[in-house]
Amino acid sequence: MxxxxxxxxxxxxxxxxxxxxxxxxxxRNRRSIDLIAAHTLISDTxxxxxxxxxxxxxxxxxxxxxxxxxxxxxxxxxxxxxxxxxxxxxxxxxxxxxxxxxxxxxxxxxxxxxxxxxxxxxxxxxxxxxxxxxxxxxxxxxxxxxxxxxxxxxxxxxxxxxxxxxxxxxxxxxxxxxxxxxxxxxxxxxxxxxxxxxxxxxxxxxxxxxxxxxxxxxxxxxxxxxxxxxxxxxxxxxxxxxxxxxxxxxxxxxxxxxxxxxxxxFSYLVPNDTDDGDIKLRIWARPDFIQTLVNVSGKVTRSVRFLEDFWGVPYPLPELNIFALPNYQATRPADSWGILLFKESEISGKGSWHLTQELVYQWLGSLATPFWWSDAHINNALVRYITAYTTLKVGDNETFNNWPMTMLYSIYYEFSKRYPHGKSTAIKQDSTSAKTELVFRMLNYTIGESTFRHGMQRFMADRQYKTFFGDDIWLSLTEQARFDKTLPEPITINEIAGSWITKDRLPVVTVTRDYDKGTATMKQRVYLRERPHDVPDQEKFLWWIPVVLVREDKMNFRNSTPLVWMMKEREIKLEDLPSADKFVIVNPEEISPFPVNYDTRNWNMLASFLCTDQRTKIPVNTRAKLLHDAWNLAYAGDLSFATALNMTLFLRDEREYLAWDPVFTLIDHIGKHIDSSAVHKKFQTYVRLLLTPLYEELGSEPQDGECEGRAHLRSSSKIFLCQTGYKPCIEEAQRAFKKWMESGDPDEGNPVANQYICPVFKWGSKEEWEFGLQRIINFPAGRKPSERTYLLKTLAGCPNDSWKIERLLNITVLEQNGNFTDNDVYLIFSMLTGGANGYTTLFNFLRSNWDVVKSRFEEKPMLWNSIVTSATTVFKTQEGLDMVNELYVERQTEFGNADFVIEKALKNIKEETKWSNENLPVIEKWLDGYLSSNSERIGA
Missing domain, CATH: 2.60.40.1730 (tricorn interacting facor f3 domain)
Incomplete structure (x- = not known):
């Protein structure tokens, strides 16, 4: 041995x-950054x-x-x-x-x-x-x-x-x-x-x-x-x-x-490729399933070898037994020491992420163990980061190629809300853990991969077979960075990490260049996407921010050493920037979790460069970041939408799905915000022009051996084209739906893929929509309730015609059809908030049938609050504000326990109206110019 x-x-x-x-x-008197009160679901004495x-x-x-x-x-x-x-x-x-x-x-x-x-x-x-x-x-x-x-x-x-x-x-x-x-x-x-x-x-x-x-x-x-x-x-x-x-x-x-x-x-497999028999590895499953796991040992062996090298400590036990359990109900694998339990579907799939995560826990969690649940938060975040890091290095899991962008986008949205997490402790725990994971990623970049790895090895050598506090991790990284001279004195990792982890916010950095002097002013403040931006004490929020800068005349995306640190400073000045005709990029590759805004001139230089054949000199993650930052800053009111829309022009030649990934979310967000205005039809035409060449090039059917990213891009582009009324998509959906309508017993099951149902209910005929309504009314008790729920969601949330919505409301609310429960009615109200046709029709229905609806729901406060909320709170224009205000004046004393809802709605609509008045003219002017220059394509 x-x-x-x-x-x-x-x-x-x-x-x-x-x-x-x-x-x-x-x-032990030392405490890590205290996260127990706010960031854990575990309550234990x-x-x-x-x-x-x-x-x-x-x-x-x-x-x-x-x-x-x-x-x-x-x-x-x-x-x-x-x-x-x-x-x-x-x-x-x-x-x-x-x-x-x-x-x-x-x-x-x-x-x-x-x-x-x-x-x-x-x-x-x-x-x-x-x-x-x-x-x-x-x-x-x-x-x-x-x-x-x-x-x-x-x-x-x-x-x-x-x-x-x-x-x-x-x-x-x-x-x-x-x-x-x-x-x-x-x-x-x-x-x-x-x-x-x-x-x-x-x-x-x-x-x-x-x-x-x-x-x-x-x-x-x-x-x-x-x-x-x-x-x-x-x-x-x-x-x-x-x-x-x-x-x-x-x-x-x-x-x-x-x-x-x-x-x-169970039976077990023993791999042939373990290192000199150091670890006795066995893969267990029921005998008739075991042969589907023949490739698992290779994934495990590669990950174990990598992790042993990463930690500088061999796998700590003599055996590793991995089980694929039938009918396993846990929401996550059990990361017990030496025994890993998985659902059969988790372990038999292509990817290695689940396996790798549980292997990381063998060192971090089992060999070195958090002293208390507050430190378990940091443990979990570090496990997640090392899992992602290992998965990318080993290269087993293509679906992880979009990491960390998808996670970054979601926490940007969460932490930029006026009230992050709402009342959900689970969402708070998960988003905070994700942010801490990104802090570890930031440190890996900024102090250097070698320093980060050796810092982790220093930590593990000190705490193996023992417990640790979060401070132990930060201290080991600081000591290693001091030794390697990769962190300037007197900065400590604890100070850096603490400034990020203890805030339920993220910063936005604004770079304003002085082109004559070759300098720039860099400012940080709280990033707020939701309006109004009236968060208390926001001027007190400051972060330790690493300033990593790439310049057009010396494009080097491999050097992630910070030019300087913003040491919780509100503003700093950058010197020796490139000439006035060269752009700069701050925070490339999303090294740190914050968006960056520039002056209009720098944005325009970036937009122009991306439209050239030199575009790929900027890595795809950074291209995605620039697009994502521009749109979200415009949405937040910090950037002109004309500038943000210019940043989409390069997409006509872009085929990397990572660059497209943020586009679909942004189309959805902006589309829903403007769909009650006259600009919306022009925006839909813009989306069709944007996506049609991409979809036609990808083809409507998957190709043998194509990568997962290409399949994802085809699926997303198809969904959004269908929403805009793209005729080939609608016709394809109707052909599929027709098979269901012509089946002998349509209530026996749904032969139509879910992707086809919404386009038919939105753009299809009265007959098709009525067919869907009857399927819900006649839904057999023996079928899965989730199938009925999906059908009801699409029946209510997808239609583009007001009469369809009115018909559904008449049946469920006025006629009180016994096939629809109170939960169904609540779901219908919620789905109608997804589009202007939905909530406008609901508003008109409530106003026209006020007395009947009030009498039906006055003993059901959940439904009364729901219809008032769904019918009044989603308007975004002056016209909508006037409609809601008139209803409030008419029925001021009749809202009952929903009175607070209407008052809050009026306040929010005023804010949304202000946004619309400022931005819709800018969006419309840009769209007019774009559509005019593409008039031939529109006709085609």
């Missing part, structure tokens, strides 16, 4: 040494620190068919402070059968061995009298001793327990089944899912990430099944014809959420 790996003997000695050494858990664990000896006996299990655990603990009470985590559903506590007086060694690392064979103990109670409304138990246990004393807690195997969810110790295709019999398997704090559902323990101690597991399994755990099998005994007792080697110090077990009848 290579010297980089511990032999089993040394590993066992280490584990026993840890087991028998009192563990002092003194509070910390255990008292008077007693801390040293090791677990755990025995589990699952009964897969019966759906329950029994167990026994011996927990070795050290008393840190004199106490009469021990607090453990234990789920209320876990039944304790017996509990006893002993004080360890001495350890008896094996007399036949003189090795200091030899196993121990027994203990001299003193028994405490004890009792226990479940803590009300918490997953905790209090163990009360009759006498005080003094500081420094070692105790051994023995607990026998029983519990149920979760059957419907993948929590704790769960079971699931599948049908053997040959024998037609049901096969059961048992597995664990312990993250984030579900070990307490399986056995009483100290279920916090900060307590990392060894575990030795014994599993009692049926003879015909196989047990796999974190560590290799140490011994097996078979006391009877039914059960086998498998005892596994001691784990290294391990958090309870990293504990893992699978008991199954």
């Amino acid at each position: 290579p010297p980089s790996r511990l032999t089993d003997i040394l590993r066992t000695s280490l584990m026993l040494a840890v087991l028998l050494t009192p563990l002092s858990v003194t509070a 910390k255990l008292p620190t008077e007693v801390t664990p040293n090791a677990y000896e755990l025995k589990l006996h699952p009964y897969p068919e019966q759906g329950n299990f029994t167990g026994e655990v011996n927990i070795n603990v050290t008393v840190q402070q004199k106490t009469k009470k021990i607090v453990l985590h234990k789920h209320p559903d876990l039944e304790v059968e017996s509990l006893s506590v002993f004080q360890i007086l001495a350890v008896v060694e094996d007399p036949k061995s003189d090795s200091p690392g030899s196993p121990k064979v027994g203990y001299n103990v003193f028994a405490f009298q004890s009792k226990w109670e479940q803590v009300k409304k918490q997953s905790m138990m209090n163990v009360m001793l009759n006498d005080h246990a003094n500081s420094g004393v070692e105790l051994r807690i023995n607990i026998k327990f029983r519990g149920y195997l979760f059957n419907e969810t993948t929590e704790g110790l769960f079971r699931s089944s599948y049908v053997d295709p040959e024998t037609k019999t049901t096969k059961w398997f048992v597995a664990t899912f312990m993250r984030p704090n579900l070990a307490r559902n399986v056995f009483p323990c100290f279920d916090e990430p900060g307590y990392k101690v060894p575990i030795q597991l014994t599993v009692v399994r049926p003879r015909h099944m196989t047990a796999v755990a974190n560590m290799p099998l140490e011994s097996s005994t078979d006391p009877n014809q039914y059960w086998v007792y498998d005892t596994f080697q001691w784990t290294p110090p391990i958090a309870t959420f990293s504990f893992a077990l699978v008991v199954s009848e």
Whole structure:
């Protein structure tokens, strides 16, 4: 065995040494940037620190068919402070059968061995009298001793327990089944899912990430099944014809959420290309599925090799077992140490992202573990970044070629809202984690890839088999950057990262050049896309911003070293810029997560350059960034739409789907904003002219072996062309829809692909739309409800004709057709906000039928608020403002609990009207010029 790996003997000695050494858990005063209050969904009370664990000896006996299990655990603990009470985590559903506590007086060694690392064979103990109670409304138990246990004393807690195997969810110790295709019999398997704090559902323990101690597991399994755990099998005994007792080697110090077990009848594959047998890698699945996973080991091996090199630490365990589980219900894989659990669809696909992410957790999360959930946020973000970094380097997953642009766009939208995240803690957690991931990417660029990697290695060498705070990561990167001289004094990574992570905002940087002097003023402020821009205290927001600059006369996109840092400065001055006829680009490749605005002259030079055959000298990510920044800054009111629209002219020759990727979102955003104005038809013509050559070149059908990006580009261009009334698209959709209309039993199922339904309901005939309405009314109870929901969404949200919407409202609201529930009506109202025809028709319907609608919904405040909100809040022009204001005056005392809705609507519409008055004339003037110069193409 290579010297980089511990032999089993040394590993066992280490584990026993840890087991028998009192563990002092003194509070560490350093805190990472505090994210616990705002950025985590985990709410957990910390255990008292008077007693801390040293090791677990755990025995589990699952009964897969019966759906329950029994167990026994011996927990070795050290008393840190004199106490009469021990607090453990234990789920209320876990039944304790017996509990006893002993004080360890001495350890008896094996007399036949003189090795200091030899196993121990027994203990001299003193028994405490004890009792226990479940803590009300918490997953905790209090163990009360009759006498005080003094500081420094070692105790051994023995607990026998029983519990149920979760059957419907993948929590704790769960079971699931599948049908053997040959024998037609049901096969059961048992597995664990312990993250984030579900070990307490399986056995009483100290279920916090900060307590990392060894575990030795014994599993009692049926003879015909196989047990796999974190560590290799140490011994097996078979006391009877039914059960086998498998005892596994001691784990290294391990958090309870990293504990893992699978008991199954699965088959496994062993790859042929592992490095000298260092890691025993096995891929497990049900026997009839196993052959679909023959390529998985190659992906795993490539990723493991890369990660071992990245961390400078070999894969830390002797085994790696990867399971494809049938009927696996978890929303994400279980990243337990040494055992990775996946849905069959996740692991059998082309990509390697899911596999790589779980492999990254083997180092970051299992080998080095966050001390508390606040640091788990940073851990998660770093895992995501290293996963993306590895996936791109290994080159297995083409779909990841759009990273990080898609993620960047979404967080730009989220953090530029007046009220980011709304009330959704989950959205807040995810968007903040995504932003932190981008901060790691920024650091990798700005301090250099080599410094970043060696900083990570420094961190891992220091914290392996231990816990860490977020500060430990920032400190390691700072120390490495100091050593490599890639970060100017006195800047620290903690200062840089903190300025980004602790704000639910992002900056926008404006570069205004003085062409005569060859200088530029650079200013930073809060990026606000939603209006009005009246966020409190926005002048106090400042960031550490790396200024990476590319100039036209010296285009070098590989040098990401900052020219200078904006050290939380509102404004700085740049010197020695290129001549007045050369553009500059700040923040190329989206090195940092912020948009950049320029003076009009620099924007125009960029637009002109992109329209030349030199365009590809600017990398595609930067081309996409320039387009995305221009449109969003115009949308926010910070840039003329004429300038932003000029930035789209290069697309006539652009065929890289990454450059097109932001276009479709922008067409959607602007299109919805102006669709109530006369400009909208001109905008639709512009979109058709933009997309038609692209779509015709791509062809309507996929080609053999084409890349995923090309398929994505075809699909997106087709969708948006259909929305503008592109005749070939509409005709194709109607041909497909006709097959459904002519089928013998149209309610039996929907033979039409979803992509065809909306174009037909929008541009098709009355007969086609009425056919869709009848399918909803007659929808069979045995079909999937999601199919009906999709059909209802398109029936309400797609039509371009007001009469279709009026007909639907008459049936559901006035006639109260029994085939439509209150939830259906609520969904219809929501869908009508997607377009001007929808919400204008709804407004007119409400105004004309006020008394009837009010009487129908006055006892249903959810529906009353919904119709008022959907009918009044989406207008964006003066005409709409006048309509809503007239209704408010007419019915001022009749809105009831929706009164606040109409008042807020009027305020928002005034803001939108202001935007429309400022921007629609500019957009229309540009479109008139563009359409005039392309008049021949319009006629064609």
